[in-house]
Amino acid sequence: MKRRTFASLAALAAIAVSILGTGPVVAQEKPQVIRLASFGNAAGKPYGTGAIGVVRAQELLEKEFAADGITIDWQFPRGTGPAINEAIANGQLDFAYYGGLPNIVGRGAGLKTKVVASYGVSPSYVVARPDSGIKSLADLKGKKVSTSRGTINELSLFRILQQVELTPQDIQFFDLQTADQISSITSGDIDAVIGGGSSVLQLVDQGIAEVIYTTKGSPAPGSNFGSFIVTDAVAEAYPEITQRVVNTFIEASYFASDEKNREALFDIWALTGAPRATFEKDYADDVLKDRQSPLLDDFYRANVTAGIDFAVEQKLIRKAFDVNEWVDDSYLKAALKELGYENAWTPRDKDGKAVQF
Numbered sequence: 001m002k003r004r005t006f007a008s009l010a011a012l013a014a015i016a017v018s019i020l021g022t023g024p025v026v027a028q029e030k031p032q033v034i035r036l037a038s039f040g041n042a043a044g045k046p047y048g049t050g051a052i053g054v055v056r057a058q059e060l061l062e063k064e065f066a067a068d069g070i071t072i073d074w075q076f077p078r079g080t081g082p083a084i085n086e087a088i089a090n091g092q093l094d095f096a097y098y099g100g101l102p103n104i105v106g107r108g109a110g111l112k113t114k115v116v117a118s119y120g121v122s123p124s125y126v127v128a129r130p131d132s133g134i135k136s137l138a139d140l141k142g143k144k145v146s147t148s149r150g151t152i153n154e155l156s157l158f159r160i161l162q163q164v165e166l167t168p169q170d171i172q173f174f175d176l177q178t179a180d181q182i183s184s185i186t187s188g189d190i191d192a193v194i195g196g197g198s199s200v201l202q203l204v205d206q207g208i209a210e211v212i213y214t215t216k217g218s219p220a221p222g223s224n225f226g227s228f229i230v231t232d233a234v235a236e237a238y239p240e241i242t243q244r245v246v247n248t249f250i251e252a253s254y255f256a257s258d259e260k261n262r263e264a265l266f267d268i269w270a271l272t273g274a275p276r277a278t279f280e281k282d283y284a285d286d287v288l289k290d291r292q293s294p295l296l297d298d299f300y301r302a303n304v305t306a307g308i309d310f311a312v313e314q315k316l317i318r319k320a321f322d323v324n325e326w327v328d329d330s331y332l333k334a335a336l337k338e339l340g341y342e343n344a345w346t347p348r349d350k351d352g353k354a355v356q357f
Helices: 006-020 050-057 060-064 080-089 100-108 152-162 178-187 197-205 232-237 239-257 259-272 276-283 298-313 330-339
Strands: 033-038 071-075 095-099 113-122 125-128 144-147 172-175 192-195 210-214 224-231
Touching (some): 033 080, 050 095, 050 239, 050 259, 060 239, 080 095, 095 100, 095 152, 100 298, 113 232, 113 239, 113 330, 125 197, 152 192, 152 224, 178 197, 192 197, 197 210, 197 276, 224 239, 232 239
Parallel strands (some): 033 095
Antiparallel strands (some): 113 224, 125 192, 125 210
């Protein structure tokens, strides 16, 4: 996969403008279909993880809009974040739940979207072959390291390398999708992989790799974060529908934050095709509500700001943009108030520490 350049994304954004128009959107009573996407997975199953996995598996949106005659179209592209950006640019999506870096690159390239909720923060893992000689982050220098360009894991890799004063130029970088990462580290063609829980922990369970670093249990730089977004066109044309979708997402976030649902969550997420045991390992000793918070708090905004700086530095976007102009927390606030969840999650400051009231 080649890096998504600014030029190519700008062209995609131009397509979106030509499809959706730049003038006022004429509101209609309701759409015929609501189209959503989330990141894919190596097994290629049409299910997701996190709160969106709950929405999908429990058919919450299908139930919410059944009486309206609105159908729900789910998309889980194998190309993850960059593929979701392309679908948005082509006018093929209304909502999307995906990683922070592709969110940012899409917006920076001109895609007309609003952030309506966070998908929380989850740990990143760096795993290496036992015979690679890699025992610490410093040992990554000169080694063959892989993740997927344009995804949140690329940003995580950069921020993790910074902790030991390394840059992407200090490693041999291989741009591979998840399935190819697994086969390549298994065959010995690469030395290490960085990624989220289920995609890399199965390598550990199989004895193919060992964890040499993780952000688990801390708000350390390099953790995985992302957003739930809506296109401007849909938000403008269907504000009530948008609010109902956000409400449904927040209900799922609440379900995913309740410890009594822990085992049920692992069953739901295993529908993706990833081993259930990897979710158990990934979430061991973690508090669900700390990882499934939809809040657009200072920690979320600090992560996005760091992502924007990275995207500018790597020339993924031409210039920075204002996080606060992109984030629209009105839907989230309305949902929390309507559902009675205003105190369900604890906001965090820019450093990831709980805000004390």
